[in-house]
Amino acid sequence: MLDMIRGELFKLRKRNLTWILAVVLAAYFCLIFFATYGIVSNPPGRMPAEVIEHIKASLQFPKAANLIFHTANNIGIILLIILTASSIGSEYGWGSIRQILTRNGTRHNLVFSKLISLLIITFIGLVISVIVGFILTVITSALLNTIGWDFVTAAFLQEQLQNFGWTLYSLLPYILLTAFFAFLGRSAIAGIGGGLGFFFVEAIAVGIFNQAGGWLAKIPNYLIGPNVEAIIPESVFAQGPFSFNGEPLSALHSSITIAVYCIALVLISLWLFKKRDLTA
């Protein structure tokens, strides 16, 4: 299994797509931070002063940590859907999946090595996000003349470590969902279509269920998006078009719901991959 994971990481490291997505990640962070700085440095005339102060705070520590993790989650979902889909789907397109299985016949090893290597890449991506976000926060703080380090306490660092863990966990169901669609459709396109399709359709469905009220409004409590939103740190940009506006969900409820999805998706993917023939 370790050999397979090493092999997967070797391929991901050598692939241009991985590096392009890393650049997109960094560019997206720059866009968010500098666009936000643009708003606070030159605010629209009708924007209330307290809103401007609220946004300004999000560009400085300690509040900037929430913006970093929230941004990492938002862009991370899209980038990981692309990376996961191409990591699994391309194996079918190139026929390399047959090559791998004629070397190492255990199919569950292949599935787990793919998922674990993607989790490692997600971890690295999140570390990059934190580093880039930290640098950008230092820059925006300097531009706002509010730079200072007295926020660095043991409690703050512990909280950020937890936020890091929650953000990593929040990305997991989207990796597994995309992997499932890529195995199901045996292509990268199926993975990307399925992953992104689910992400957007679920968000629209959540809005409809919330509007419908009654027992229908309870359904989003058991979907992926609202539970992911419940565990990631809240940011100034949390109220987006796909945000969940229902009743607040507890961390325990959300983590269990996400865990159920993750386990189910892994089991279905394994069953599907093991059951099917690999013809040319």
Add this chain to the structure above:
Amino acid sequence: MNNNGSLVVKTSNLTKHFGKTLAVDDLNIEVYRGEVFGFLGPNGSGKSTTLGMMLGLITPTSGRVELFGHDVQKELPRILEKTGAVTESIGFYPYLSGKENLEYISKITRGINSSRIREVLDLVELSGRENDKFSNYSLGMKQRLAIACALLNDPEFLLLDEPTNGLDPAGMKEIRQLIIKLGHEGKTIFLNSHLLHEIEQVCNRVAILKKGRVVIQGLTDKLMNKGNVLQIRVTEPDKAMNALQNVNWIDSITREEDKLLLGVKADKYAEISRILAEEHVFLTEMKAAENKLEDYFLKMTDEGKNA
């Protein structure tokens, strides 16, 4: 040769359905250690499906495949340690170089060191081009890389699915010579092909497949009927026909214009020459005729009807 210890492949009533399509039908074949076994059949006859079942890529509907005495369905990793394969679609990563592709395979296969990568690249004559991207390789180079990859773990048993597909004549010749060389080194080779002359040149034993069923299997030489048909050309064919017609140890006489094909054993060739000379008919040519595998193949698979 025919003892279980030297049995590398054994299929027992192997059957595969894809929906309503019967791809492989009650297949029973045996391949022995050191053989170069040809699996011959027209496109769509079930050759690649059989190979897929041998490699655990395709699950049989019924029956079983054993390699080295182990059931493929139960002990695949153990089997794959001793096996190398070139499958129908060459599965490599286009963004990696040829060498990097082999490095990746060596990472997921135990016991392969970097010197082995160099050895197999030399063997298939890809040294010098190993750092080129796979996507820039010609079809011949891709095929050679696939063979190099199959040889990485120095397997006892090689499964080759149409390894000369798409190659130019020179490339085909190179690959065939390589297969013959590997066979001489003692490797057991299972060669899927629809190219009759390829099987004739390379294989000791052959099975002919038609619609998923083996219609005949045996030694290539025997199927080609080498040594049992004598081909002669003479000065007066009519007179020769008359002279030979009543000879009881000649099994058959066929005339093709000035050429006569006689069903006789090799030890009677001198006798034929004597009989004809007594009738003042003189030989201009005398050789053992080969019943070409192609004729056999066309006859067994009915391919000739459409030709």
